[in-house]
Amino acid sequence: MKLLDGPTTPRYLRILRTLQWIFHPLDVLEERAQRYGDTFALGKNTSTPLVYVSNPEAIRQILTADPDRFExxxxxxxxxxxxxxxxxxxxxxxxxxxxxxxxxxxxxxxxxxxxxxxxxxxxxxxxxxxxxxxxxxxxxxxxxxxxxxxxxxxxxxxxxxxxxxxxxxxxxxxxxxxxxxxxxxxxxxxxxxxxxxxxxxxxxxxxxxxxxxxxxxxxxxxxxxxxxxxxxxxxxxxxxxxxxxxxxxxxxxxxxxxxxxxxxxxxxxxxxxxxxxxxxxxxxxxxxxxxxxxxxxxxxxxxxxxxxxxxxxxxxxxxxxxxxxINPFPRTLKAPMEIMGYQFEPGTNLLISIYLTHHREDIYPEPKRFKPERFLERQFSPYEYLxxxxxxxxxxxxxxxxxxxxxxxxxxxxxxxxxxxxxxxxxxxxxxxxxxxxxxxxxxxxxxxxxxxxxxxxxxxxx
Missing domain, CATH: 1.10.630.10 (Cytochrome P450)
Known part of the structure; x- marks a missing residue:
């Protein structure tokens, strides 16, 4: 099983990190994705970690799973x-x-x-x-x-x-x-x-x-x-x-x-x-x-x-x-679930990052460029565009x-x-x-x- 990576924020810095999230959410997201990849966790050592996901296959597994697996x-x-x-x-x-x-x-x-x-x-x-x-x-x-x-x-x-x-x-x-x-x-x-x-x-x-x-x-x-x-x-x-x-x-x-x-x-x-x-x-x-x-x-x-x-x-x-x-609200697991080689336990909060998914260069070349033509050139799946x-x-x-x-x-x-x-x-x-x-x-x-x-x-x- 793969091990999750993600930031570990000391308690005394949590308020500062929350303020950064409030005032500069996109900068925070992009910094974390660049550092930890398309699947990372906040509070990874707690019983209820928050896991960010922006890999289309991982998103597919979440969205097509039995809804009763989540709260x-x-x-x-x-x-x-x-x-x-x-x-x-x-x-x-x-x-x-x-x-x-x-x-x-x-x-x-x-x-x-x-x-x-x-x-x-x-x-x-x-x-x-x-x-x-x-x-x-x-x-x-x-x-x-x-x-x-x-x-x-x-x-x-x-x-x-x-x-x-x-x-x-x-x-x-x-x-x-x-x-x-x-x-x-x-x-x-x-x-x-x-x-x-x-x-x-x-x-x-x-x-x-x-x-x-x-x-x-x-x-x-x-x-x-x-x-x-x-x-x-x-x-x-x-x-x-x-x-x-x-x-x-x-x-x-x-x-x-x-x-x-x-x-x-x-x-x-x-x-x-x-x-x-x-x-x-x-x-x-x-x-x-x-x-x-x-x-x-x-x-x-x-x-x-x-x-x-x-x-x-x-x-x-x-x-x-x-x-x-920039993301929907989390889905909280009610039972264990494996996604893309990661094993997640009950209580894990899975959060699909719409913004990070929409800015993947492998799906959207030049993602920071406003280019409507990309939607005339191909059709994107509901796990790539959501x-x-x-x-x-x-x-x-x-x-x-x-x-x-x-x-x-x-x-x-x-x-x-x-x-x-x-x-x-x-x-x-x-x-x-x-x-x-x-x-x-x-x-x-x-x-x-x-x-x-x-x-x-x-x-x-x-x-």
Whole structure:
């Protein structure tokens, strides 16, 4: 049996190493991979080591193994304060299977494609407020679009007091945990102290309580309406039944709605901000993408737009080079397991490193280079390219997120040319548990000489 390698950090240095992980996660990952290889352990001499894996064959063995060999929800407990104990992300076994079956229908087939026009219209509504020649904060603008999309798709809300309250509270709550400094309490439970509304944790708790109440009020109102014809996600979840004919409880609905709201808009907004950055930073990428968009006719439907090869490749490469989630949460072994010659005992936490896998030079030559063409030249396996995780923990909103990303990007670039206010390279920054472009990244709005189909479609819908 092969022996695991990995850093051994003295107790007095652990806080320092954690701070390095909070503020410079990608540097820490790359330094460890360069030193220890594609499989290494943190706390290797403890009963619950954390093992990082970025070898595609090892990833295949983990993702194709019987899910009952792992306890995955328990490792996600750090998210319980945000999402609630009934969130799909925190469940295991039969409970996880039940919730996944109840949640799947709204994200597939005709149900998902029905949101195409909604996504294009909301994008056009937001960007129509932009002014030529002005600079704007990219991530904030993308959050505005993605938040409106998720509120409309999940609740069917696009105006009204509850819409405005949820929109403001969700944005504010994410800002509380958004920077590396304020997100420190995610990694240090000892900092989770309610010191009043002026403290980060106290402010978070009060805003979370307000969001909970708004969600419960919406659930109660919708139950009383009992509209079986609604096509928003909440309507579909209210009518969903498990194998025993039982619906979700109010608490289950609230926690799943929180999961969709937080995971469904923040991550997409960050990915869109990265895509806009790359399409300006690399003019050859922008020019090829615009040439593809300009081939569309005025009556092109959103599904056809989402199938455009180079548009898809740009979005895929965006999620490869800087995956928003640099790793999924660990899978904790319940029984011994051998992987690639290593013997792992129960209690071992196996962590697939999405970022390190996406930066393997043997899979992606010149991995630091943004090169969409690589996705036109070959197809990567789900063990080589996995920005949404994999196996039975694959992100349930993967198809929706990809669909939204393509349509929003195409709609924006069809109307405007966006140029970086500062041409210097942008480095990723921590945003809670994710990695995103820095919040101060700005772009300047310039009119495109040709406005193609997506603008025509949006304006046609207003008439």
């Amino acid at each position: 995955s929800g328990r490792a996600n407990k750090p998210l319980q304060f945000l999402l609630g104990e009934n969130s799909l992300i925190l469940l295991d076994g039969r409970k996880h299977q039940r919730q996944r079956r109840l949640l799947m229908p709204p994200f597939h087939g005709e149900r998902m494609r029905a949101y195409g026009k909604l996504i294009c219209d909301i994008t056009e509504q937001v960007i129509s407020q932009w002014k030529i020649g002005e600079a704007f904060y990219v991530r904030s603008a993308m959050q505005e679009i993605s938040l409106r999309v998720i509120l409309s798709a999940v609740f069917g809300l696009d105006k009204g007091q509850r819409f405005d309250q949820l929109r403001q509270l969700l944005s504010s709550l994410l800002d509380v945990i958004g920077s590396p400094l304020t997100s420190s309490f995610l990694f240090f439970p000892s900092l989770q102290k309610d010191l009043g509304s002026w403290s980060p944790w106290g402010r978070f708790l009060r805003q979370k309580q307000q969001i909970n109440q708004l969600l419960y009020d919406e659930i109660q109102q919708r139950r009383e309406q009992a509209d079986p014809c609604g096509d928003d996600i909440l309507s579909l979840l209210l009518s969903a039944r498990d194998e025993a004919g039982q619906p979700m409880t109010d608490e289950e609905l609230r926690d799943e709605l929180l999961t969709l709201l937080f995971a469904g808009h923040e991550t997409t907004a960050s990915a869109l901000a990265w895509a806009l950055y790359w399409t300006d930073y690399l003019p050859e990428v922008r020019d090829r993408l615009l040439s593809e968009l300009d081939t569309l006719s005025p009556d092109t439907d959103p599904t056809t737009i989402a199938r455009l090869p180079y548009l898809s490749a740009v979005c895929q490469e965006t999620l490869r080079i800087y995956p928003i989630a 920005p949404f995780g994999g196996g039975n923990r694959l992100c349930i909103g993967m198809a929706f997120a990809q669909y939204e990303m393509k349509l929003v990007l195409a709609t924006i670039l069809s109307r405007y040319n966006l140029t970086l206010a500062d041409s210097r390279p942008i480095k990723p920054a921590r945003r809670g548990f994710t990695i995103a472009p820095p919040g101060n990244m700005r772009m300047v709005i310039n009119q495109r000489q040709r406005q193609n189909t997506l603008v025509s479609l949006s304006e046609k819908s207003k008439s």
